[in-house]
Each structure stands twice: as structure tokens, then as C-alpha cells.
Amino acid sequence: MIFGRHMNRYYLRFAPVLLMGLLALVAVDYFQLVIPNLYQMVINGINQGYVEVDGQTLPFDMDFLLDRVCMPMVGVILVIVAGRFFWRLCFMGSAIRLETDLRDRMFDNCKNLSREFYQENKVGNLMSLFTNDLDTVQDCFGWGVLMFFDALFMGGMAIVKMWGMNPLLTVLSMIPMAFLLCCATIIGRKMMKRWEIRQEAFSKLSDFSQESFSGIAVIKAFVKEAKELLAFKDLNKENEVANINHTKISVLFRIFVSLFIESVVCVILGYGGYLVYSGIFNAGQLVEFIGYFNAVIWPIMAVGELIDMTSRGQASMNRVSELLDAAPTVVDRPGAEPIERVKGGIEFRNLTFRYPDGEYDALENISFKIEPGENVGLVGKTGSGKTTLVDLILRTYNVPDGTLLIDGKDVNDITIRSLRDGCSYVPQDNFLFSDTIERNIAFGVEDYDDKTITQYAKLADVANDIKKFQHGYHTVLGERGVTVSGGQKQRISIARALMKNAPILILDDSVSAVDTKTERSILQNLRETRAGKTTILIAHRISTIEQMDKVLFIDEGKLVAAGTHEELYRTCPEYTKMVDLQKLDEEGAEHHNA
Numbered sequence: 391m392i393f394g395r396h397m398n399r400y401y402l403r404f405a406p407v408l409l410m411g412l413l414a415l416v417a418v419d420y421f422q423l424v425i426p427n428l429y430q431m432v433i434n435g436i437n438q439g440y441v442e443v444d445g446q447t448l449p450f451d452m453d454f455l456l457d458r459v460c461m462p463m464v465g466v467i468l469v470i471v472a473g474r475f476f477w478r479l480c481f482m483g484s485a486i487r488l489e490t491d492l493r494d495r496m497f498d499n500c501k502n503l504s505r506e507f508y509q510e511n512k513v514g515n516l517m518s519l520f521t522n523d524l525d526t527v528q529d530c531f532g533w534g535v536l537m538f539f540d541a542l543f544m545g546g547m548a549i550v551k552m553w554g555m556n557p558l559l560t561v562l563s564m565i566p567m568a569f570l571l572c573c574a575t576i577i578g579r580k581m582m583k584r585w586e587i588r589q590e591a592f593s594k595l596s597d598f599s600q601e602s603f604s605g606i607a608v609i610k611a612f613v614k615e616a617k618e619l620l621a622f623k624d625l626n627k628e629n630e631v632a633n634i635n636h637t638k639i640s641v642l643f644r645i646f647v648s649l650f651i652e653s654v655v656c657v658i659l660g661y662g663g664y665l666v667y668s669g670i671f672n673a674g675q676l677v678e679f680i681g682y683f684n685a686v687i688w689p690i691m692a693v694g695e696l697i698d699m700t701s702r703g704q705a706s707m708n709r710v711s712e713l714l715d716a717a718p719t720v721v722d723r724p725g726a727e728p729i730e731r732v733k734g735g736i737e738f739r740n741l742t743f744r745y746p747d748g749e750y751d752a753l754e755n756i757s758f759k760i761e762p763g764e765n766v767g768l769v770g771k772t773g774s775g776k777t778t779l780v781d782l783i784l785r786t787y788n789v790p791d792g793t794l795l796i797d798g799k800d801v802n803d804i805t806i807r808s809l810r811d812g813c814s815y816v817p818q819d820n821f822l823f824s825d826t827i828e829r830n831i832a833f834g835v836e837d838y839d840d841k842t843i844t845q846y847a848k849l850a851d852v853a854n855d856i857k858k859f860q861h862g863y864h865t866v867l868g869e870r871g872v873t874v875s876g877g878q879k880q881r882i883s884i885a886r887a888l889m890k891n892a893p894i895l896i897l898d899d900s901v902s903a904v905d906t907k908t909e910r911s912i913l914q915n916l917r918e919t920r921a922g923k924t925t926i927l928i929a930h931r932i933s934t935i936e937q938m939d940k941v942l943f944i945d946e947g948k949l950v951a952a953g954t955h956e957e958l959y960r961t962c963p964e965y966t967k968m969v970d971l972q973k974l975d976e977e978g979a980e981h982h983n984a
């Protein structure tokens with residue numbers, strides 16, 4: 391059995407069902423202990439021709455055999471079968487419900503965790519928590535409760551019966567068992583450590599597999615299949631070693647348990663034989679005693695199994711608890727209020743930002759203002775801090791007080807949910823879900839119809855592409871949307887963001903994979919449909935942002951210049967240089983194509 395803050399509640403919640411299961415278990419255990427007494431009657435009956443029952447001497451004949459042995463045996467078997475079925479239902483049913491509930495709670499917590507958590511914990515590790523570790527916890531809950539109480543009841547009742555027959559023989563049989571319990575406690579701790587190591591090795595392996603499958607296109611393009619295979623083999627070997635180390639100690643422990651059991655059998659046969667020889671016991675009684683001891687073997691084995699299982703379950707539960715206890719780092723401040731309706735005004739005031747694990751400032755002393763309804767272009771070299779800047783508007787990370795204002799209000803005084811409700815976002819990686827195109831586009835809204843979906847697909851200039859798919863908007867996209875091209879992916883993501891129709895729209899390098907004609911059409915649609923709403927567009931191509939109301943030019947985390955494209959071209963030499971270089975590149979490309 392495993393305990394802990396996240397576990398104890400389930401013992402309470404399932405207490406009625408577990409109690410019913412326990413009643414069935416006690417009944418089964420009680421009736422199982424009737425069997426050795428039946429053996430005793432049969433053996434003594436055969437040996438002596440009569441049987442002593444409750445102080446009465448009865449002849450051992452067919453009537454006796456039928457009424458006192460066979461009929462009770464059938465009854466006992468029926469009770470045992472029905473009881474076992476019932477307790478399995480109670481214990482295993484509760485364990486499955488516990489697993490489902492834990493999984494819900496884990497997922498619930500995961501969705502609240504900040505981006506930082508996902509940078510530290512890879513997907514493979516999280517997946518193994520949701521599968522492997524939860525499975526172990528489930529096993530440990532169902533079988534753990536069962537084994538614990540079974541060992542307690544069955545063992546207790548059998549020992550009482552043995553004691554009633556001969557206390558000295560009982561004590562002699564139990565001495566090796568006491569040794570066993572001491573050793574088991576020590577070995578149990580070792581097994582738990584090894585299980586933890588095993589689970590960590592498995593997590594690493596599943597992390598690696600997950601990344602390899604996601605990056606299969608890169609692996610193939612670089613012909614690095616063999617290299618990946620070698621790396622996989624290493625991790626698989628590490629997993630195997632960890633597995634073997636755990637299995638070794640687990641098997642050793644089981645052998646240890648059987649050894650102790652065999653030694654007890656030796657004691658019983660030796661001293662029990664002597665008792666029969668001395669006339670203190672008859673043959674039937676010795677068989678009956680051995681029958682009771684046989685009934686104790688399962689609880690003893692169960693104690694061994696229980697210790698092994700508990701050590702695994704506790705290690706897995708510790709890992710699950712870490713996830714359940716993980717707290718989001720970006721949370722609403724006490725007193726933060728929802729913003730009624732975001733208007734779209736954004737102001738950065740001397741904002742300096744460093745990533746939690748960063749070694750330098752990603753943004754330095756940034757100050758600028760975006761008025762509601764403005765179209766703003768954000769340009770700068772790669773790695774200059776553009777994505778960081780928009781991530782802060784979305785409150786993906788914490789910012790110092792008074793450095794970022796939304797509609798004139800400190801972003802820390804606004805609830806995160808209301809802020810994000812007011813924003814729409816096309817991330818750089820254009821993630822699409824493995825779902826239909828229709829549901830991908832409508833992801834941000836609750837109610838929609840076919841007409842609206844088509845309308846936004848047209849605005850993102852992807853409607854004609856979708857029409858060409860055999861199932862149109864009902865086409866199911868493969869994992870991470872691999873069945874569509876990069877440009878189509880970008881435009882479906884744009885349609886999704888446009889459909890949310892939020893006061894602030896952020897597009898992070900979202901038209902980089904489309905041709906200039908399509909880009910122009912999308913930008914024109916953006917201008918028309920988003921009149922009066924704020925739009926921030928990150929781009930590398932100057933053509934994407936030259937029509938914007940304002941351009942922010944960022945370099946190495948600093949805002950170098952802000953103004954219209956023409957103003958910047960006239961007044962900012964770095965910007966002029968960048969624009970001229972791009973023009974030269976474009977002309978060069980055109981010349982080359984001609």
C-alpha cells in the first residue's frame with residue numbers, strides 16, 4: 391500500500407467499496423481455512439475408520455463423506471469463487487477509477503503550468519508519467535490493498551488455527567518468517583531506489599523516441615538514421631541495465647522468500663513428524679497443520695510481493711506527485727482584475743527582461759507605445775528579441791511592475807485569462823492539431839458554422855487550397871499537420887487567429903512561407919478586416935511591414951528605432967542598410983531567375 395498527500399484521499403473516497411471488498415475477502419479467507427479440517431477428517435477417517443467431530447465419534451462412511459466432506463467442500467468452493475469475483479471487482483474497479491482521476495488531475499495541472507516547466511520537462515518524460523508510472527500506481531493501489539489485508543486476515547486466521555493445534559510448532563514455524571520480514575524491509579528500500587532509476591532511464595528513452603519521431607524529416611534529410619540508431623541503442627541499453635538491476639534484486643528477493651518458506655516446511659515436517667511419532671499428533675492433524683501453513687504461504691509471498699510492489703508504486707507516485715505539486719510560475723497577482731474589454735493599447739516602459747534560465751538580458755530597456763487599432767511591424771535580425779517581446783504581451787513570462795501596460799493598466803494587475811482572451815496569436819511554429827482543418831480553424835471559438843469557417847479561410851487565402859483536398863474542411867491533418875505544406879500550415883494558423891477576432895492580433899513570422907502575391911493578399915485582408923483593432927506583425931521581409939502604421943526595429947534586445955517605414959529609412963542607418971541589403975538580394979534573385 392502506498393500513502394502520501396495525493397494518495398490518502400482515494401482510500402477515503404473509495405472506503406465504502408473497499409470495505410465491501412474486504413468483507414468478501416474475509417469471507418473467502420475464512421472459508422478457505424475450512425479445507426484443511428476437511429483433509430484431516432478424510433485422512434483420519436481412512437486411517438481409523440471413524441472421525442471425531444465436536445467431541446462426537448462418527449463412523450467414516452459414504453453418508454459422512456457426502457454430508458460432512460463433499461457438500462461442505464462444494465459450498466466452500468462456491469463462496470470462494472463468488473467472493474473472489476466480488477473483491478476483484480471492488481479493488482480493481484477502485485484502482486481503475488483512481489488512475490482515471492489521477493490522470494485528470496495531472497492533465498489539469500499540466501495545462502496551467504508555465505512555459506518554463508515544459509522547457510525543463512520533455513514530452514517523453516511527461517508521457518511516461520501518464521502511462522508507465524500511473525499504471526504502476528494503479529497496480530499498487532488495487533493489488534496493494536488486497537495483498538495487505540489478505541496477508542493480514544488469512545495469515546492471522548491461519549496462525550490462530552495453527553496456535554490452537556500446537557503453540558510450539560507454530561512458534562518454530564514463525565521464527566524464519568520474522569527474519570524474512572526484517573530482511574524484506576531492508577531489501578525493499580533498495581528495490582525502490584532501483585525502480586526510480588529504471589523509471590528515469592525509461593523516461594529518457596521515451597524522450598529520445600518522441601524527439602526522433604518528431605524530427606524524422608531532419609534525420610532523413612541529413613541521412614543520420616544510423617547515428618540516431620546508435621544513440622537509441624545506447625539509451626535502450628541503459629534502460630536494459632536499469633531494468634536488469636531492478637529485476638535482479640526483485641528475483642533475488644523472491645528466491646529469498648521461497649527459501650524461508652521451504653525452511654519452514656522442513657521445521658514442520660521435522661518437529662511435526664516427531665509429534666506424530668510421539669503420539670501427540672495423528673497423521674490427519676499433521677496434514678491439517680500443513681494445510682494451515684499452506685494457507686499462510688500465500689500471505690507470506692504476498693508480503694514479499696507487497697514490499698516489491700510498494701517500493702515501485704511509491705517511487706512512481708513520488709514522480710506523479712512532483713507533477714501534481716508543480717506550480718505555475720506565471721500566475722495572477724492577488725487583486726488582479728479582469729480587463730472588461732481589451733481595447734488594444736500596449737505600452738512598454740523601460741522593460742528589461744531576462745529568461746529564467748538565461749545568462750543575459752534578452753530585452754534591454756525597451757520603451758514604446760502602440761495605440762489601439764494600430765498596425766505595427768516588428769523587424770530585426772534573428773535572435774534580436776522579437777518573439778520574446780510578443781511573448782511578454784501574452785504574459786508567457788513574468789515582467790517587472792510598471793514595465794508593460796495594456797490599455798494603460800499594469801499587466802500584472804490584469805488577470806492572465808482576460809488578457810489572453812483579448813489576444814489572438816499565430817506562433818512561429820504554426821502548430822496544428824491532429825484534427826480536421828475545420829476544427830483547427832475554429833479552435834479559438836465556441837460557436838461556428840461552415841460559412842464563417844470558409845470566410846476566414848478566404849481571408850487567410852487558404853480556401854482554394856482546402857477545396858482541393860478530397861475531404862475539404864473535414865480533412866484530418868496528420869501529426870503536427872504534416873499533410874499540409876508549410877505555407878498552407880501558416881495560412882490555416884492565420885485563419886484560426888483571425889476567427890478569434892480579438893482586439894490584439896500577433897503574427898510571429900507568419901507569412902514567411904507564402905509567396906509575395908499571397909502575402910500581399912493576406913496583408914490587404916488583414917488591413918480591411920482588422921480596421922480599428924491592434925495588429926502586431928513580426929517579419930523578416932521588409933515588404934511585409936512597409937505598409938504598417940508603425941515599424942519597430944529591434945537589434946540585440948534593444949529598440950533601435952520606431953516610426954513609419956519611410957521615417958526609419960530616412961533616419962535610421964541600420965534600418966536603411968537592412969532594407970537596401972534586402973532589395974539587393976531580391977534584385978539578385980530576380981536577375982538570377984531571368
Ligand SMILES: Nc1ncnc2c1ncn2[C@@H]1O[C@H](COP(=O)(O)OP(=O)(O)OP(=O)(O)O)[C@@H](O)[C@H]1O
Nearest residue numbers: 745747748752770771772773774775776777778779
Ligand atoms: N526560453 C528561452 N530561454 C533562454 N533564452 C531564450 C529563450 N528563448 C529565446 N531565448 C534567447 O533570447 C534571445 C531572443 O530570442 P527571440 O526568440 O525573441 O528572437 P527573435 O528575434 O524572435 O528571433 P527569430 O527572428 O529568429 O525568431 C535569443 O538570444 C534567444 O537565444
